[in-house]
Amino acid sequence: MLFNTFNFGGFFIIVFAIYWALNNNLKLQNIFILICSYFFYGCWDYRFLFLLIFSTYLDYFTGKKIYASSAKKHKKIWLIISVGINLGFLGFFKYYNFFAGEAATFISLLGFKPNIWSLKIILPVGISFYTFHGLSYVFDIYNNKFKPRESFFDYAAFVSFFPLLVAGPIERASHLLPQIEKKRIFRYSNAVYGLRQILWGLFKKVVIADNCASYANFIFNDYNHFNGATLLLGAFFFAFQIYGDFSGYSDIAIGTARLLGFDLLKNFSYPYFSRDIAEFWRRWHISLSSWFRDYLYIPLGGSKVSKLKQVRNTFIVFLVSGFWHGANWTFIFWGLLNAIYFLPLLLAGRNRNNLNFNDGNMSFKNSLINFGKILVTFFLTTIAWIFFRSPTLKSAFDYTYRLFFKGLFRKPTVFPFDIFILIVLFIILEWFGKNDDFALARWGEKRHPIIRYSFYYLIIIALFIYSGKSQQFIYFQF
Amino acid sequence: MKKFLINILFFAAPVILLSWLFDGILTKGIRKSQTGDVKVWDEIFGGKINSDVVIYGSSRAQFHIDPSILEDTLGLSTYNLGIRGHSYLMAKYRHDILLKHNKTPKIIICSVDFISFEKRVDLYGYKNFAPFLDDSILRKATKQYTGFDCYDYDLPLVRYIGYKKEILGSLKYLIYKKQNETDEFSKGYCPYQENWNGEFDKVKATLKKIKANIDSNTLVVFENFLEEAHNKKIKIIFVYCPEYYESKDFIENRTDLVNIFKKYADKYAIPVLDYSNDTLCNDKKYFYDAEHLNVRGATIFSSHLAHDIKTLTNS
Structure with a gap:
């Protein structure tokens, strides 16, 4: 159901009417959002609905565990479980064939006959987006910036909110979840x-x-x-x-x-x-750039480290960002090229001009x-x-x-x-x-x-x- | 909320009302301003065919048989209703529409070939059908393919979304009463001016054979058409148009197809004029690709065909 189709138009008119009719019952309204979001996702590919629900429950559950753990070590274990499983799914569905293909090429170059299990894997629509929604939630809990939510339905509505489910913007739990928990008022x-x-x-x-x-x-x-x-x-x-x-x-x-x-x-x-290119990256796909800034660049030391490490961090962020877009060397090179564009500004200290x-x-x-x-x-x-x-x-x-x-x-x-x-x-x-x-x-x-x-x-x-x-x-x- | 809904209504009302009006205007404009296939449909719906002889088939009918040559030789009004990219499934619907709006022809020339019983998924040349979707037969026909959806059929103007060239041509026609471009078609016949394009040489190099797709539903439709024509005493003639001699080997199930035509020919006593071994087939200068004659080849072939039909009808 593409946004620019009559199907979506019809779907949204019905959703809009029922949604505002339920405005006196927040809980019901949120459950309704969740049902609509799952229906919307199911229209794309119902087979992967279970993956969305599993990923949602995983982050909801690990978020609670991270918060409840008193020892830093336990918090970290739960965080690793969440990040590992989430990125594991993402890696399997998005990157398995790429890595398998590259490994086969490498083995052939060494003169051996590759025998790598290749699969025809379909990429679940929106997986890169909803995985990042969920990860932002557990990271924020781990960093004590956010408390886990009691209501699974509210949390699930945040992760799968249909307008942003398949291609973003990549929302933060701290920004959207409080809005889901509060009664919405219709303003002309x-x-x-x-x-x-x-x-x-x-x-x-x-x-x-x-x-x-x-x-x-x-x-x-x-x-x-x-x-x-x-x-x-x-x-x-x-x-x-x-x-x-x-x-x-x-x-x-x-x-x-x-x-x-x-x-x-x-x-x-x-x-x-x-x-300049630094300004471009503050204006292009802002929700992804800021996600990488907050959850990758800053944890790596951000700009509070030596120039050399700043350069390293910048290259890591751009390469990961390129790879996030797809399992192909073209995206990685695209990321690398942007990092190269960025480098002179960083070295001259003019990236925030x-x-x-x-x-x-x-x-x-x-x-x-x-x-x-x-x-x-x-x-x-x-x-x-x-x-x-x-x-x-x-x-x-x-x-x-x-x-x-x-x-x-x-x-x-x-x-x-x-x-x-x-x-x-x-x-x-x-x-x-x-x-x-x-x-x-x-x-x-x-x-x-x-x-x-x-x-x-x-x-x-x-x-x-x-x-x-x-x-x-x-x-x-x- | 009330204010919002009222304003939405005020904003949308002119769009909805005017869309009905503009749908009518555009439909009329496109039907009159466009040439080629749209014009043929418009003449069918307008009852302007009324010919004694009609020609059915795919592009191999549309590009090969010049009705004016047949008219001169046979002394009967003739119209070419071949439709490029389509098999006998669409031809049957076109035939039904023809009979609804025009007199029944005396003779039908059926150009048969390897796509006669094919059923493609997409609606080839879908834009040509848009101005006629209000007709129930054509609706039924086009619904067999992907191309239009329920919104195109039931909401005004939706079928014309993105028809930039056609809309502008239509508006130009409504203002200046002048057609968009000069019509290359003549009574449905589309002469192809170009010389041999060399595409076949590339195909030949690959040595890949093509298997003609035989759709069982299209076969049923085709037989219904033959039976109906037989009952209405319309004379049917099967014609196998010339094809470049080297291309024959590339149709894997050619024999199966020929057997099907033979079976129908025997069953309904239909004469078959086979030009697949005509002398024309040996010379590239008469073709622009392996399956289509250019205007030079088509003129010679139409002349042969006219004389053969004359002999056939006289006997």
């Missing part, structure tokens, strides 16, 4: 805000991402027949495909949750307007410099996306080589003018909305309702006409 302004976010998310996904996907797929699938300029355009389209796809998904998820009275973590904050859009001197000269920095950062990011998108490292390097050395300054053989104009309009809207949660957040609030409504209708018309060939959300595969 909040609901309208949520609808606006859903509309904008749909625009990003259906108009921008799906249309870019057609061209990106076309160029990437047949890259050795195109000149460098076309390949650059292919990478550019993929950059907007992945941004529109994932941030669009996040907007729909956050907007949907808002309609139910929940406030989810922000996941994107105009990453393509970043002035650009924190807000409005910081620093906003003179004309500075604006021009910032614009240049935005272009350079976007270009570097786009080159890194080639590795993310390509099926193998070899094809990624081939693609990059051809891009730079096989006619970068020639006329592109593919140039969909109308899609290009749509992207430009999209960038303009994002630029003017960049100080808000999403580009449409405050749009037209002070304008006459007729203008405001006309604009919304225009977006709906664009959704109708420019709806590209429906594509699966990219992050569902992770």
